Amino acid sequence: xxxxxENIQDQIKILKADEAYSVRxxxxxxxxxxxxxPVEKQAVDAYLQGxxxxxxxxxxxxxxxxxxxxxxxxxxxxxLEKFPEFVLIAPENAQKIFSKVEYKKLVxxxxxxxxxxxxxxxxxxxxxxxxx
Numbered sequence: 001x002x003x004x005x006e007n008i009q010d011q012i013k014i015l016k017a018d019e020a021y022s023v024r025x026x027x028x029x030x031x032x033x034x035x036x037x038p039v040e041k042q043a044v045d046a047y048l049q050g051x052x053x054x055x056x057x058x059x060x061x062x063x064x065x066x067x068x069x070x071x072x073x074x075x076x077x078x079x080l081e082k083f084p085e086f087v088l089i090a091p092e093n094a095q096k097i098f099s100k101v102e103y104k105k106l107v108x109x110x111x112x113x114x115x116x117x118x119x120x121x122x123x124x125x126x127x128x129x130x131x132x
Contacts, residue, residue: 001036010054014044023061037061073097084110085117 001022005014013024015036021044024036039061047057052066059067070078077097080087087094087103087110095103 005048007054012054012058014047023057025058080106085113086110088114 001015001017003013004016006012011026015022015024019041021039021041022036023039023044024034027033027035037058039057043052043057043060046052047054052060056067068075076093080094080097084106087106091107094106098106
């Protein structure tokens with residue numbers, strides 16, 4: 001394997017053998033050692049173009065996906081703010097994510113959305129009955 005790129009600051013090396021790419025990095029656990037992990041060419045290209053950091057490249061090498069931009073907690077918050085009716089399904093989870101004030105506002109919105117949904121169902125039911 002030939003070293004095609006080395007970043008001393010990030011302590012990683014990108015290696016190439018034929019068409020296969022690997023990332024070599026230092027593992028700072030006892031005993032301290034270097035580890036080599038295979039990685040896809042497009043991940044290496046994205047790193048070399050500056051689209052991702054060395055930590056993100058190592059994350060990609062480990063999991064096969066780029067590290068999510070949002071934390072799971074923030075993704076859950078965003079989802080529940082967009083679809084507050086799900087707060088009513090699992091209120092104990094939403095209470096952990098939001099402050100008491102935020103949670104109360106979401107519950108009010110969820111009930112409002114539920115009432116709208118129920119009125120739409122009634123409207124469509126009446127439309128079917130009257131239409132016949």
